[in-house]
Amino acid sequence: EVQLVESGGGLVQPGGSLRLSCAASGFTFSNYWMHWVRQAPGKGLVWVSRINSDGSGTFYADSVQGRFTISRDNAKNTLFLQMNSLRAEDTAVYYCARNCDSTSCYQSWGQGTLVTVSS
């Protein structure tokens, strides 16, 4: 069974940093592109970032470009999101998601971790 478990969320001041982790199990992690998607309280889903299977290719939404960095450790089956220069508008539940086998959808999702940016 595919499992994705996020951690690392919490309360951080504006301008601060936070590193999210997503521990994967139940599938061959190194074979799949992975994503981060966020959802502000009471709002819709927003794609944040994606990384290819070996970590050599990364993509970002314009709203986080230059502030967030996605990475992965295939030996430890773990996905990361380093978030710097955090703003109030980054407050959201952050989900990691595994890419589908044959197309660019999100096959499996973690339970999410809440990031709150506030002074």
Add this chain to the structure above:
Amino acid sequence: QSVLTQPPSVSGAPGQRVTISCTGSGSNIGAGYDVHWYQQLPGTAPKLLIYADNNRPSGVPDRFSGSKSGTSASLAITGLQADDEADYYCQTFDHTLSGSDVFGTGTKVTVL
């Protein structure tokens, strides 16, 4: 601000059929990119409901179906049930947004 527009809400009685539209443009749905749909029950993570326009993952009932035409896509739910009450999102790729996946604005389905 999403580039895919969905109605904020739709409702129907148990057993009825409801449809949710997802309107995009020539840089996303109209360019032929696959459209996917997700169901998000209250307080839970989203779940893949339909992929590549009209395909159901295993375990998703055939009451759910998807279609696409031009710059729009639709999700249909037939035989509406109480546990279908959830938020539904469409998703695709947009080639004008630096490699961005995009989600629809979301639709709340209410079972009357």
